[in-house]
Amino acid sequence: MTTDQGGTVATVTYRDAVRMALQDALRRDPRVFLMGEDVGRYGGCYAVSKGLLDEFGPERIRDTPLSEGGFVGAGIGAALGGMRPIVEVMTVNFSMLCLDQILNTAATLRHMSGGQFSVPLVIRMATGAGRQLAAQHSHSLENWYAHIPGIRVLAPATVEDARGMLWSGLVDPDPVIIFENVMLYNMSGELAEDAGGVAIDRAxxxxxxxxxxxxxxxxxxxxxxxxxxxxxxxxxxxxxxxxxxxxxxxxxxxxxxxxxxxxxxxxxxxxxxxxxxxxxxxxxxxxxxxxxxxxxxxxxxxxxxxxxxxxxxxxxxxxxxxxxxxxxxxxxx
Amino acid sequence: MTGKIQAKAHLTRERVCELLRSLLRIRRFEEKCAELYTTEKIRGFLHLYIGEEAIAAGIIPVLEPQDAVVATYREHGHALARGIAMGPLMAEMFGKQEGCSRGRGGSMHVFDAATRFYGGNAIVGGGLPLAVGLALADRMQGRNNVTACFFGEGAVAEGEFHESMNLAALWRLPVLFVCENNLYAMGTALAISESETDIHRKAESYRMPAAVVDGMDVIAVEAAGRKAIELVRGGAGPAFLECRTYRFRAHSMFDAQLYRSKDEVEAWREKCPIEHLKTWALGAGLLHAEETAQIEGEVAREVAAAVAFAEAGTWEPVGDLARDVHSPGALA
Known part of the structure; x- marks a missing residue:
């Protein structure tokens, strides 16, 4: 299949699209690394990062202990130190444990330093219900994060956005949170193989x-x-x-x-x-x-x-x- | 005291004067801040470091310019020791746009990109993960820098402390953790908040080299700090230094100090790091009384100039309210 411009189009899942976005970012920019619980050896809780450890190694596909406050805060510090971290918080349900770092550090640093420091960090989280995971694993708390000045909050619903928003988020000099709905990972859609970033401030x-x-x-x-x-x-x-x-x-x-x-x-x-x-x-x-x-x-x-x-x-x-x-x-x- | 005896051999008269000046700059700056608080030039929370100066003055000058510092809301001393000019620091206390954080942060949020001074973090324990990340970035980019992270013993009870200790040790990151153990988390005594009151032992449980030092003795702190920084820079992973100290003043300006006795405060005041250094150096022939007076005079003039700088500073226009929430051009 080809696009109007003659490029190749493939049918991919939302999961594949996020993985392609991660691969693309890791290949393009040596400052990018992925960090989170079970992102490496396990391949990601939702198999998003499967295979990335083999290609990029344990420094850049970094398994963390179960320390959301610690590793999200470390992501903020690494961003301040010149890296472009992508931090995966396994699901939004666990993100209360790093809310302090997101709200009090990532979102405020630029402002309270008088514009001296920005935090070019991307945080990815799975969100949503529908998999019979009951009361503690089914939250949709996107609006809590959307309440906070100083961060950008994205919700890709298509394979194109699942791929493109990550790249655009990495280009943003400020913290970006991307919410991936768990019911979408298996969804398929068509995606141009050369698909790149997408506009992230328009509906x-x-x-x-x-x-x-x-x-x-x-x-x-x-x-x-x-x-x-x-x-x-x-x-x-x-x-x-x-x-x-x-x-x-x-x-x-x-x-x-x-x-x-x-x-x-x-x-x-x-x-x-x-x-x-x-x-x-x-x-x-x-x-x-x-x-x-x-x-x-x-x-x-x-x-x-x-x-x-x-x-x-x-x-x-x-x-x-x-x-x-x-x-x-x-x-x- | 072993640290002092070891250090004495290479302590010059100049070095003693520098240390005394560093301690006095912090002390006199903060005494002026307390005074300006009563006249309402400084508002909000004001946490004074008075009594604890030997820690920042002992450790921070040992760092290299490319190293990073992460501190807490009781960070005026660290900022001065790191080389942030007193004028912009005082202007920050006033909230003037000539302040080192453009006035947006105030006393608790001092930042300075030029000296890699990353706050000014006012959530207890919140700065520790940041230090881990800064060190991770240095490591991943092949820079041989050290990140010095200062926090009080109250932070040790927080989950972020333990998460950060584990991450730094697990990944062998170049962080120097400096616990300023002043015995009280606001008004809660160490003995009623911790099951293990020998804080450095917690670091040992993370397989991190740890030491405890008299935080009232700037020479001992400097010696211990130098050793720890060399260890960290040498690639051994993080190190931990517990400095035993005491806050002479209230926690903030709103503290009636019901939780500790006047006798206890007086007993610690006897250990004042400035008097301690002066007495020892005068006795050792490394300092003359007239040098002390000269330094005092110079510091007093510097503080006066800083106040004048802050007074002459300007208020940011209200029209700039939304500035620095996002990077320019990043978001409408």
Whole structure:
């Protein structure tokens, strides 16, 4: 298969795309190294870094002890010292143990040093529910990080972004956190073999409609696109916006869509209270109030710790049926 | 005292004067800060190093210019010993944009790229992983630098301390960990917060060479620091130095000191590192009374000039509020 430009296109999984991004970065820049729990000999908890140890060796594919605060802080120090570390925190569920380093050190150093030091660090974390991992291994806490000035927060939902955001994140002179939804690792998509960096401060319109705007990110993108197809069968054509960047939020793309469709539903796999969906709702009300034909609606995770049984986990998370129902409601149907 | 006897042989008159000047610069700078706090020129938290000066003054001058320093919120002494000019340091205390952190940090967040001074970290234990990472970067890039990391004994109870000790030892990184054991984590005595009060023994459990030294004796600290830095620079991995010391003043300016007795404070004041050095050096014929007076005069003039510099400093315009949250051009 070839692209319009004549390049080769391959079908790859999201996992492959992240691995290709890591390989690319490690080959291109000797300052880049990957550090985290089980990234080397084990091959990564989600097999993302499988094979990298053989190619790059244990100095650059660095297994760490279970010390999130220690090795994230060491990543910050190494970034200050001229390296370009990629730190893998196995999942967001364990990231509370390094929240101090991210919030109090990575995000503040540039500011409290009066601009003398920047922290060119990329942190990758798996996030999200759906694998029956119960209450302590199913969090979506992206919005906690998106609350913090001084860091950039990205949520790749496509193979292209899974590959491209890492490179663009490494070019950013400031700390970047990339959230990889666990339900996406096995997903396949087409990717140009010469795919490079992608823009990281814009949302993407993944489907163009006219009747309402469905706004989402990460793992929920595919559920939302599924809901949009179902709605199309009912004669409701939805815009689907993939936020891609959770901090900063691309207000322009959101408002352009909502001003045109006059209705918005936000799909967010985090708890409703204090969610990104709440922030986006507020921004729509602030910036698009007079364009709205219906109250903004939200489809979020039920406010319970995620339960283990599949039927209850499914019931707790945003699902296409709930997205369709919310869309119908704002359409008055 | 063995350290002193060993060190005495190569201690020159000039070196003794330098050490005395270094101690006095910190002491007089901070005494002025305390005074300026009462007149509200300095606000926020102000943590004074008075009593502990021998540690920064003993160790930091032994470092090379390309080495790195990571310190805590009680870091004015380290900043001065590292060579950050007193004027910009005082301007930082005032919050003026001529300060060494452009006024954004204040007393607790002193930074200086030129001297590789990485704060000014005010979360207890938070600076240790940073030091590990700086050392890792040096190692990976083939630079023979040392990172000196200063922290109090309170940090030893934090998980980040243990994680950092393990990482540094496991990866044999060039970090000198300096524990400034002043016996109180704010108001909590070491004996009621630690199961093992011989802090250097914790380092030994990480298979790291560790020593304990009288932190009130600048000559002993310097000798121990020199030895430890040579060890670290030689590629032996990290080393650990526990300096036993005492904070003469309150934890910060809001501390009624209910947790310790006046007698205890007085007993430690008797060990004042400045008086200690002066008495010994005068007795050893390495210092004359008139030299002491001359240094005192010079330091007083330097402090006065620093205050004048800070007073003459300017306030950053409010329009610059969002500056330095992100690198220029990185984010809108």
């Amino acid at each position: 993407a319109l993944r489907r163009r409609g006219r009747d309402l705007s469905l706004i989402t990110y990460g793992g929920s993108l595919w559920k939302t696109l599924g809901a949009a197809r179902q709605l199309a069968g009912e004669g409701i054509e939805a815009d689907v916006i993939d936020l891609r960047s959770l901090r900063p939020l691309d207000d322009a793309t959101i408002m352009e869509s909502v001003a045109r469709t006059r209705r918005a539903v936000i799909v967010d796999e985090s708890w409703r209270s204090g969610s990104l969906a709440a922030e986006i709702t507020a921004r729509i009300v602030e910036q698009c109030f007079w364009s709205l034909d219906a109250p903004v609606a939200r489809v979020c995770t039920a406010e319970v710790p995620i339960p283990y049984p599949k039927h209850l986990e499914d019931a707790a998370l945003p699902q296409p049926a709930a997205i369709v129902a919310a869309a119908r409601a704002v359409m008055g149907r």
